[in-house]
Amino acid sequence: MPAPKNTFKAALREGRFQLGLWVALGSAYAAEIASGSGYDWLLLDGEHGPNDMPLLGAQIGALRGTVSHPIVRPPMGEAWLLKQLLDQGAQTFLIPMVETAEQARALVRAVRYPPAGIRGVGAGLGRASDFNRTPEYLTTANDEICLIVQIESRAGLAALDEIAAIEGVDGIFIGPSDLAADMGYLGQPAAPPVTEAIRDAFARIHKHGKARGIMTVVLEQAHEYRAMGADFMAIGTDVNCLVKAMDGLRRDFLGLAGTQTKGGGY
Template identity: 75%
Template structure:
């Protein structure tokens, strides 16, 4: 029996647009709730969410029960951290702040077993191999790992062609907020100069034959990014949705507005 099929990797290889959402509440229960919403993929955030490896692992497990594909963003691209999260069952990783081809090459090696990489051969102890019940996991795992690198600085844009040309890089994800800050437009991810840089980057990524990813909290920006060619995109976060929904509920009640929501069973 081979390693489980990576449905997200298959979809972006087939040019099927994948819509996602950020999961940053660091709660398996919350991740499970969001996983029932119908998104193609969910990003479990270990960079800005208060997560560690066991908590990330629990959220992978919660999302895996749904049709949404769990993607994990680690805080940094450390080999030991990549080794641990892959053994817990993650198949798709997003690594932030990639700025050089050397850094990208190290990441490719970190997600692959020898002789093509340096991933430790210990999956028999983890969920990835169903605790050694997948007999040929070692021989088939490399093909199902999806590695996405996050380009979010001028240095990353300068190295984009070299990074995108690497075998083992499946997608390049542009981070508008950090890119805007690095370009001198802190807090303005929709600035025209930033949008122009993203458009140019998307064109170069497409030319290299790799998938183009991005995230935004603005639906207007999301529609623009889709027009520019985004192949996979997140359009919100569980944190911001919780903030906006709870604030709106209170404001609607105090304003005396009639609720359009259907009553929830038991309440």
């Protein structure tokens, strides 16, 4: 029996658009609820969400057997942290703040077993191998790993072509909020110069045959990114959805007019 099929990676290879949602509440229950909404993937956020290893492991477990593929974003791309997440069953990673080809190459090695990488051989203790019940796990795991690197600075954009050319990098995700801040447009991810930088980045990523990803909480912007060629995209967060629903319910009952709560960067 081989490692579990990475449905998200397979979909990207087949050119099928994948729609996602950010999950940042740090709750396996919330992740399970979100999985019933039919999104192709859910981003378990360890960078800005209140998550640690047990919480992320519980959420990965809660999504087993659902239609929503878990993508894990650790706070940083450290090999020791990725090793633990891999053994917890994570197969797809979104690594923040990648700015150089050297970083990307190190990440490719961190998520693969030797001789292609440096991942430690210990998955028999974890969910990844179904607790050592998957006899072919070690020989098939590498093929099912999907590595997405997140570019969200001018330095990252400058190195984009070199990063996108690296074998083992399956996709590049543009972080519009941090990119906007680095370009001098803090809190303005839709500023025209930022939008043009994203458009150019998408074109360059596509030339290298890699998947293009992005997120926004503004639907109008989401449609624009999709028209630009986004291959996978998140269109909201569990936090924003909860705030919007709770605030809206109160306003509706009281007959109050109000503006939609706006979120920060992702």
